[in-house]
Amino acid sequence: xxxxxxxxxAVFLALILIWTLFPIYWMLSLSIRSAAELETKLSIxxxxxxxxxxxxxxxxxxxxxxxxxxLQTALISLVIAVCAxxxxxxxxxxxxxxxxxxxxxxxxxLLLRVLPPIAFAIPLYVMMNRVGLLGTKIPIxxxxxxxxxxxxxxxxxxxxxxxxxxxxxxxxxxxxxxWAVFRRIILPLILPGLAAVLILTFMTSWNEYLYxxxxxxxxxxxxxxxxxxxxxxxxxxxxxxxxxxxxxLSVIPVSLFVLFAQTYLIKGLAGGAVKG
Numbered sequence: 001x002x003x004x005x006x007x008x009x010a011v012f013l014a015l016i017l018i019w020t021l022f023p024i025y026w027m028l029s030l031s032i033r034s035a036a037e038l039e040t041k042l043s044i045x046x047x048x049x050x051x052x053x054x055x056x057x058x059x060x061x062x063x064x065x066x067x068x069x070x071l072q073t074a075l076i077s078l079v080i081a082v083c084a085x086x087x088x089x090x091x092x093x094x095x096x097x098x099x100x101x102x103x104x105x106x107x108x109x110l111l112l113r114v115l116p117p118i119a120f121a122i123p124l125y126v127m128m129n130r131v132g133l134l135g136t137k138i139p140i141x142x143x144x145x146x147x148x149x150x151x152x153x154x155x156x157x158x159x160x161x162x163x164x165x166x167x168x169x170x171x172x173x174x175x176x177x178x179w180a181v182f183r184r185i186i187l188p189l190i191l192p193g194l195a196a197v198l199i200l201t202f203m204t205s206w207n208e209y210l211y212x213x214x215x216x217x218x219x220x221x222x223x224x225x226x227x228x229x230x231x232x233x234x235x236x237x238x239x240x241x242x243x244x245x246x247x248x249l250s251v252i253p254v255s256l257f258v259l260f261a262q263t264y265l266i267k268g269l270a271g272g273a274v275k276g
Contacts (some may be wrong), residue, residue: 004015022143038240053245059108061242062219063249070223071253073137073204081201084145085152086194089110089111090182092153093160106157113150120146125214140223141214144205152197160186164192180263203254224250 030038035039057063091097091108128139141241163186171181187194209225216222222230228246254266 021259022228027244027247030240031248033241035241045101053241053250056242057227057245057249061227061231061246062222063221063224063246066222066227067138067249067253069221070225072204073140073144073223074202077141077148077205078198078201078268080141081152082194082198085149086156086187088149088185089153089156090160093157109150109153112146113154117143117147121210121214124211128215135213137221140211140221143211143215144208147204147211148207150203152201155197156190156193159190163189201259202257204272206250206254213231 004213029044029046031053032049032051033042033046034050034052037048047252053076076119088109089132092102092109110160114175121145124139124143125134127136128142132263168181169190171185173217207225210221211230212226216226224246228243228250
C-alpha cells in the first residue's frame, strides 16, 4: 500500500514550491499589467491586462532579432564546444591514451573552469582586435566556446570513466577501431550525461552577459541579456513592464529546451554524482 505523505512534509514542499515559483509568477504578472497599474500600489493579482509591453519589445527594441542572435550564438558555440570537448573528455578518461602533459592538461582544464570569465576578457579582446574580428559575431561565439569546453570536459570525464572497459575490449576483439568503439559503443551509453551537458551549456551561452558587453559593438548584434540591460539604463529608467516582458521571453527557449529533455537532464545530473 502506498504510504501517505506526512502533513509537515506536504506543507514544507508547498512552501518550497511557492518560494520557487512566485518570482516567475510575479514577473509574468508584471508583464501583463498596464503602465497605469504599475505606477500604483500593486496587488498580488493583476487588475488589468495588456500585451503592449511585449509589442513594444518587438517593435521598438527589436528583441526578435536579439533572440535570433542569442540562438545563433548559443547553438554555434554549443556545436563547436561539444565536438571538441566530448572527444577530449573521452581521451582524458582512458589510461591507454598517453601523451605529453596529459595530467597537467587535466589540471589546466580545471583551472580554466574555475577562473572567472573576466580573467580572459583582455587577452581575448587584444587577440580579436589584432586579427580584425571586432564588430562581428565571431568573438562572442569563440568566447562562449572558451567558457563551455572546460565545463564539458570536466563534466563528462566521470561519465566516460564509469563505463565498463570490457565493452570496448570486446568490440576491439571483433575488429572495431577506436572511432567505431567511441561512436557505436560509448556515446550511446552516456546519452543522459551528454543531454545534461548540452542543456547546461546552452543555458550558459544564452544567459552570458559579460562577453556580450565587451565584444558586441553593434545594436543589430545584441543578444537578449544586452537588450534587457538597456531597458534599465539612465535614459530609460525603470520600464518595469518591458523588463518583466523581456524576462518572460528570455526564459521561454531555455524552458522549452529543458522541458523536452528533462528526463535525460535528471538522469545525467544523478549519473554524474554516482560512481557506477
